[in-house]
Amino acid sequence: MAATKKIVVLPGDHIGPEITNSAVEVLKVVEKRRPELKLEFEEHKIGGASIDAFGTPLTDETIKACLEADGVLLGSVGGPEWTDPNCRPEQGLLKLRKSMNVWANLRPCNFASESLVKCSPLREEVAKGVDFCVVRELTGGCYFGDRKEDTGDGKACDTWPYSVEEVTRIARLAAWLAKRSNPPAPVTMLDKANVLASSRLWRKTCTKVFKEEFPELTLNFQLIDSAAMLVVKSPRTLNGVVLTDNLFGDIISDECSCIPGSLGLLPSASLSGVPQETSEKVHCLVEPIHGSAPDIAGKGIVNPIGTILSASLLLRWALNAPAEAQAIDDAVRKVLDDKSIGGRGLYTRDLGGEAMTADITKAVCEELEKLL
Numbered sequence: 001m002a003a004t005k006k007i008v009v010l011p012g013d014h015i016g017p018e019i020t021n022s023a024v025e026v027l028k029v030v031e032k033r034r035p036e037l038k039l040e041f042e043e044h045k046i047g048g049a050s051i052d053a054f055g056t057p058l059t060d061e062t063i064k065a066c067l068e069a070d071g072v073l074l075g076s077v078g079g080p081e082w083t084d085p086n087c088r089p090e091q092g093l094l095k096l097r098k099s100m101n102v103w104a105n106l107r108p109c110n111f112a113s114e115s116l117v118k119c120s121p122l123r124e125e126v127a128k129g130v131d132f133c134v135v136r137e138l139t140g141g142c143y144f145g146d147r148k149e150d151t152g153d154g155k156a157c158d159t160w161p162y163s164v165e166e167v168t169r170i171a172r173l174a175a176w177l178a179k180r181s182n183p184p185a186p187v188t189m190l191d192k193a194n195v196l197a198s199s200r201l202w203r204k205t206c207t208k209v210f211k212e213e214f215p216e217l218t219l220n221f222q223l224i225d226s227a228a229m230l231v232v233k234s235p236r237t238l239n240g241v242v243l244t245d246n247l248f249g250d251i252i253s254d255e256c257s258c259i260p261g262s263l264g265l266l267p268s269a270s271l272s273g274v275p276q277e278t279s280e281k282v283h284c285l286v287e288p289i290h291g292s293a294p295d296i297a298g299k300g301i302v303n304p305i306g307t308i309l310s311a312s313l314l315l316r317w318a319l320n321a322p323a324e325a326q327a328i329d330d331a332v333r334k335v336l337d338d339k340s341i342g343g344r345g346l347y348t349r350d351l352g353g354e355a356m357t358a359d360i361t362k363a364v365c366e367e368l369e370k371l372l
């Protein structure tokens, strides 16, 4: 009999439940067509929903469930209604990442379908062929450094700590990813080494790791401000692996989402190690890269593709089911390429179309049924 895999689902706030519902529907199709992959879904609260129910953005019970699970699927947290700086929805997500020790956040940026090139605000010849993966350090840096709130003295402060150990492990993971490509992909590290001490530690550590352990790989350095310019001017120069810290990775990946056309398209997977490289349990948390989009919540118009592709990453990284993950990617591509709808694919409003969240989800499920 197939061993049941437990997936913890954390819908979160605003559009969170809409997008996790879509991804769970898609995963249920996989389960239906692959009886050897038995999935059990267990839902918990996080963020504002948890504050409202329990007075805290993340309970110990939810952390325990996530640590015991085979994988965690998160929607999004946050919203303007939670205003207490000492009890914010986002603190729940940061605490979850730290508790699961998921220090590596992989954010692939490419075209889920080549037909999307025409949705890019960039000219076609600039946008086409973009294919890189942002490897963002996720449990260090200024999101986790000591901070001081303004307590009425008109002063606030955030700190930006990194250790050689934290940089070494993410550098090795980026190199491991780069080596999986044929030919091996170049790695571009983004930092602010002309100003920040933590960035200089990153450069020194990455240079050492690549020179001593991966001399066959190319490691380029790019300052983060000019990298932000390259993302819109010549994004293919970043093709390969883009290695960067927590804050820079957060910001640049939202900018990168404009290349394929919408923040709603891009998935992410956060890992506590490389599953193929260790016998220890690797925790895996998947989520779209966007936030809780309060401006469009509850209208049925959210683009669910970033979350559906996150479910694909869950199959790939947490459940060792690469063929099923590929089938989801292929189903998404078919839906985006479906010319039967006004001759231009099935798109939600963020991509200039009229499809509802439910239309996209249903179409992906139907295509997936045919593929599996």
Ligand SMILES: NC(=O)C1=CN([C@@H]2O[C@H](COP(=O)(O)OP(=O)(O)OC[C@H]3O[C@@H](n4cnc5c(N)ncnc54)[C@H](O)[C@@H]3O)[C@@H](O)[C@H]2O)C=CC1
Pocket: 075, 076, 077, 078, 079, 080, 090, 093, 263, 264, 265, 287, 288, 289, 290, 291, 292, 293, 294, 295, 296, 301, 302, 303, 304, 306, 350
């Ligand atoms: N991982 C998480 O849970 C994250 C949570 N947040 C939180 O989300 C809240 C809103 O933040 P914003 O800055 O507005 O960022 P956001 O990512 O929620 O939205 C930015 C813009 O993109 C649009 N958008 C986002 N996802 C979309 C989708 N799937 N389909 C169509 N359009 C989409 C929104 O409608 C909005 O206009 C804040 O409380 C923030 O802290 C922000 C980023 C990540």
Ligand SMILES: CC(C)CC(=O)C(=O)O
Pocket: 090, 093, 094, 250, 289, 290
């Ligand atoms: C804690 C967050 C809301 C961080 C964020 O914006 C992200 O991970 O994309």
Ligand SMILES: [Mg+2]
Pocket: 250, 251, 254, 289, 290
């Ligand atoms: Mg973000």
